[in-house]
Amino acid sequence: MEEQALVIALVGVLGIGAQWLAWRTGWPAIVLMLAAGFLAGPVFGIFNPERAFGDLLEPMVAIGVAIILFEGGLSLDFRELRHAGDGVWRLVIFGVPIGWVLGSVAGWLAGLVWPVAILFGGILVVTGPTVVMPLLRQSSVQTRPSAILKWEAIVNDPIGALCAVIAFEYFRMISERPGATLFEVVPPMIFAAIIAGLLGYAAAKAIAWAFPRGAIPEYLKVPVLLTTVVAVFVVSNKIEHEAGLVAVTVMGIALANMHVSSLRSIHPFKQNIAVLLVSGIFILLSSSLSIDDLAYIDPRINPGFILFLLGLLFVVRPATILLSLAFSSVPWNERLFLAWIAPRGIVLVAICGLFALRLTELGYADGNILIGLSFAVVVTTIIAHGFTINIVARWLNVKGNTRPGLLIVGSTPWTITLAEEMRALKTPVMIVDPSWQRLGAARKAGLPFYHGEILNEATEHNLDLAPYQVLVAATDNEAYNTLVCNEFAHEIGRDSVYQLGASTAEDDKHAIPPSLRGRALFEAGFGMSDVIERSQQGWIFRKTTLSDEFDFEDAQAKLPEAAHMLLLLRDNGRMRFFTHAVKPEPRAGDTIITFSPPKAKSPEEVAARKAERATGKVQTT
Template sequence: MDSPALVIAAIGALGIGAQWIAWRTGWPAIVLMLIAGFLAGPILNLFSPEETFGSLLEPMIGIGVALILFEGGLSLDFRELRHSGSAVWRLATIGVAVGWALGSLAGYGIAGLVWPVAILFGGILVVTGPTVVLPLLRQSSVQTRPASILKWEAIVNDPTGALCAVIAYEYFRRISESPGASLFEVVPPLIFAAALSGLIGYCAAWLISYLFPRGAVPEYLKVPVLFSMVIAVFVVSNMIEHEAGLVAVTVMGVALANMDVSSLRSIHPFKENIAVLLVSGIFIVLSASLNWEDLQYLNWRFAAFLVALLFLVRPATVLISLLGSPIPWNERLFVAWIAPRGIVLVAISGLFALRLNELGYGDGNVLIGLSFAVVVATIVAHGFTVDLVAKLLKVKGATRPGLIIAGSTSWTIALAKQMHELKTPVMIVDSSWQRLAAARREGLPFYHGEILNEATEHNLDLNPYQVLVAATENEAYNALVCNEFAHEIGRDSVYQLGEASDDDRRALPESLRGRALFTSGFGVTEVEERQQEGWTFRRTKLTEEFTIDDAREKLGDKAQMLLLLRENGAMRFFTHAAKPEPRPGDIVITYSPQQLKRAEAETARREAEANAGKAKPA
């Protein structure tokens, strides 16, 4: 492919295509992206990013990584640290020192690297990488505390690992220029540069938090201004010291996340989309840039190094760091196993490989192939075992998709009770303690609080719930809840009762509402009337012999089908615009008149009497 435009299109298609296949199959997306890039680059030779982008390749990847770290920092709220703060602090201090030392020893003693290269690579290995950790956590349901520890460690340690590599490089560069140089001549200036970069990032965050709420930036310019400022902060900080920009953008993201800038909530979907595009594109570019020459250094010693990294270095780092902490042992062991590496490791390794060669360390070329080997080995090992290890160590969250219901009414209580009996995780949320009395009497899980309050995100773990039903008595409020959660759960997974009248239909555009439940579009008023008439929820199991048509005939015309519950727990709702395809093994949840149950009971009684009469001897 000679055209840069064609190469960019191919990178986008391969990256997003790999993400889509991962969603369909459940495979780790990063593994598929690495495979796609490797096939397009060194194997099929469809394109070469270095030839296409030339000198722009390195700054493009650097800015992409900076935006990813900034987006990750925006997801870090200090309130998450109430239960995991001590563990995160230990991993960011003791863990960095222990991991750097053990990684350097393994590089020298097992991989056979010379000391300068081993020490520099050991510093880079401190990173775990949000670009791979966050997709793994999103893909597998892990309990809140270990997931929070892994997320914070990944984002905080990315710039830390880069700084470790910079410290090692600058030290060996000074030694090559003046052999008498000491470590104390190198470290303090670098620490000062990192602190100054962090201050620049914090000041940029404060400026955004000051300008945005006061209307100094129009709504349509907020995203461009924010991302332009991130890039400017990254570039300026890198001019102070190599890779200090990663510190600056991480601090900027974390600071903004904790400054309560309400206008940032509106850009969350956009920033998440940008992060997905950047992760996909950068992984394709980096894996396609790999050359066969980079792999010629790999041998049995490097294989042994990878084994040591997985089974000795990482577990020892975590277990030593968390000694004496309140974290349970099963969670410590889980965190000790999960440490996939990603973009930052490869990008920084490629950068310093060239610089080490300039200093006369021939092993610098080894870093490129070895960094890719580490990325592939850790992603495959951790990506394919995260669910299994989580189950064995009992840190797995809810395995079946959950249902969160906004509003405690007689109808929602009946629905929650039915789903709870079918082993579906259910949570009823309401701001009224009085309205939640029925949920308490039925023994149903509930949360007392305002679902739209930001504190709810931190007091209530929303990860187990993949479907939301807003069914309060206020249709406009239901639409607001659905619109708020659409970007987190998915527009196709937020539902509300239908509109009660034509006036409501004109007042609430379809784009603002959730999917309307029931094919008839029952509204709040209709549902309340039917509740008073004694309508109830019923469940019917479909088989090869008993199909959906048989169920409709048995249930009658008045019965309203609400959803299909798949054998794996997935919920597929009947709406005014969609009718899911029934399969054998599905359970149909219907909303039916009470008379239906009485008629069935009477029919069953008559059949039993008739069978008993036939059984009497003549």
């Protein structure tokens, strides 16, 4: 028991540590997690999950994969298909059989016997949300190719598992009864998948009915949802092996498109649980490897292994995409991008681990090879695609805007002027307001705008929020600003949502608790009436660029005494706001934006200020 507790703790530390290191370095998180698990397991022998958990390891991993697929399904809204629908259905209908055939041939080239190669080829049609979603988060890819990759990853995962089950059941049947045909295997499998899908849909319908009607108390909603997912998965697997993956995927997609408002409150939790599960499963699986499992993929022992990997990267995936999307509406540059990006993840490894044991029981010695081969595929594809996705996206012109964007809620003269200043500094900006009349000034200035309610659920599908890493809520309603910041804090980050503060001391007495608010703009905590009053007095925004010779103190000496620092803009486009709680540290190369009176200091005043400081520096800008 103590060993199991130690393994759980180490898995958590290694998994989350790898995720943190990926965030700091920009490296693909999956690569770091695989490396951490491999070092902790077969290399240094710090722990062995199979010894610690025994027979419980397989169901633990299986349930974790099921929850990950369900969480991925919750992110799929059918409204996205208006951008990517043509490509998605082609990759499901045509891409799966093409990829299966070509993957089987590649497995045969790797030296696998045909039955094992065919089963492995079925598993290879999966890509997986556990690797695709982190890659899309770390890179900035345009909407359509990003949506196609996301839908393909989540929808094809259970389909790939079913392909492997069909192959396994067929070979099991012919080993027991030579002469059996595919028609004796495929129709029952399809029927079982349909039943599992209907079970998942029924569970989603029950949740969608119970949650909004108060049949489940708020504190039990997450436990009930997770318990239902696990129950649906287990029951469906009783119907047919791996049918549970179909059921939980259908359940997630169905719930996502029933638009249950009460599910919005659990989004942060489901994202957190997905991160924990992805980290844990990768560490567990990679640390479960043995040196013997990797002997087969040694090129000195098996030269066909290199041919297999090259064929997978440069023949199987490109041919699958280009044949599936032939004569489609997807542009050629996006087809070529999709033809390259196909990282594999947890589902591939988990299913290979499951069928390796079953194939060995049927007498296929190559079954054990699948474990090492699946890890080699995961590592190769993640390194090849993870480290090149930005380069290829830029080369094929499917790269989105890489500079952090600013989303401004509320169209007022002050926000219009701020947006113009930021646009001049090449920062992507978007003004959102439900009033067409108030947006008139933004339209006249030629600024990007969105006419609609930012809190409306439809907005996240009609407006691509991915380019905007900072939000400023600056309407004349403080409570509304707080509501907007609180709603987007979990998605953008609590430290990246800002709002104007209370307008008067009297308002401040009845202020909304700071824990609910966004960060208050300006160190003085100006409210909307404050900035309106100063704008009427002629206050303006000023830009000052710092250098080694002209530092922050020099900039302050040049500005009017009453000027207020609003934000600084780094060379890479990152925005850091001055707030009542945080004062960023300016450095050379930063651009300081201030809100200040129209009259600047005279040269004599600046010189006097400099003399007081007695720094002896020379102003160059």
